[in-house]
Amino acid sequence: MSDSIQLLLFQLGARVFAARAENVRRIAGPSLERPEDGVESALGDPWDPRRGLVVEVAGEERTLLVDGVLGLKAVPDSDFQALPAFARDVLPTAALAGFAMLDEVATLVIDLPTLLREGKGAALAPSEETPRHA
């Protein structure tokens, strides 16, 4: 399976994001985890945080509260498009890894460890309209 990547699809607010499955240590339910473990991110706040994505950051587990986990999907490498270099230089965050075509829809692939490490200060403005098609 070297020619595909495993993406975890999650919903936060009104938008659907993707993240590499290997970056998620486990999925937690908010009722099972301590709410204070959830961290704010540049993706904005969830409406109804029912799931938490537990990520190891610098040897510690940090949880990104999300509205839901939609599932896991294997995406061919050809459907993943890394963020161009000039875009990485322009954007205030380094948590945006690239785009993946999921059912013909361009979905942002988030680098969760970077996102949780940056915190809310390197915000990816919620109002910004992220291009959904590469």
Add this chain to the structure above:
Amino acid sequence: MPERNSAGRARVQKAPRRERGAAAIAAVLRAHAGGDYKKRVDLEGLADPELVAVARELNLAGKKAQERSDEVAARMEAVRVGLDEAINAMVRLVVHGDLSGTLRLAASDAALTPLIAGVAQVMETLKRFVREIRDAALQLSSSSAEVLAAATQNENSTSQQATAVHETTATMEELKGASHQIAENAQMVASIAEQTLSATRQGEGAIRAFMESMEKVRRNAVEVDEAIVKLSRRVERIGTVVEVIDEIADRSDLLALNAALEGAKAGEAGRGFSIVAAEMRRLAENVMESTREIKNLIGEIRESTHAAKEASDGNKRMAAEGERLGGAAMASVTGILSGAQGTSDAARLIHLATQQQRSATEQVVQSMGEIEEVTRQAQAGSRQATGAAAELARLAERLAGLVQRFKVE
């Protein structure tokens, strides 16, 4: 006498002269017996002395009888004259009406004394009668005037009475019509009152049925309320169970996600694991979807039961209000029924009374008609009495005038 005559005729036959003398005496005797006392026996023609003596005595007796007869005739003449005077005097008194004086006659024969006394007594009696008649005539005149005045007044009164009776009769006729109308109206009122009473009784029955229905509604509402409470508890119980199921499904979903995550991390080795996890997750999602639907249904049932509870509470309140209003209506209708009963009784009594009044009025009208007729007759009689009194007054005046002609003082 026939025997003497036959004997004389025998002696004449024996002695003719003596017989002629006796015949002359006999002739004179027959004249005397016939009232002719002037007849005398011719003494010269008698030869027999005995006959002469007899003839002489006979002549003397005849003379005395003549004298006596003349005396009686004179007295008779005097009496006749006295009677004529008395009669003439009385006639004059009667004709002239003068009874004030006394009867004075020129004749003074003692035989007239009783006559004069009788006439005087008659005159006194006449005077007394005239006085009494005059007094009676005066009284009669006065009384007849009073009778006339009274009769006139009576006639006027009778006329006024007739007018009043006529007006009263007309009024009673109007009253009779009014009584008839009142009786009909009273009958109508009694009928309406009876209908009102009947309708009120029906209303009472309807309210009683309404109250029974309200009681049933209230009981049903209580039963529905209890059923809703039970249903609500069951729904809550179901909700609790669904929550548990939902939580289990969520945990299953979470486990399946983690399993899928682990399978994805394991690469090709975890592929089967990922498939099972995906299936588990699909089942969990199905369960959660079902529980969501159940929750939605429970929510709808809650809303419905809440609405039903409110409706049931409203029904209970409305039933209680209905019972209260029904009770008030029943109390009112009971009062109305009592009033309607009283009204019906009173209307019936009024109807009866008005019928009696109408009957009495008709009787009064009939009696007034009779009274009017009697009054009319009395009026006619009064007129006749007035006429008679006037005639009586005229007669009294005439009588008084006649009596005035007699002077008694």
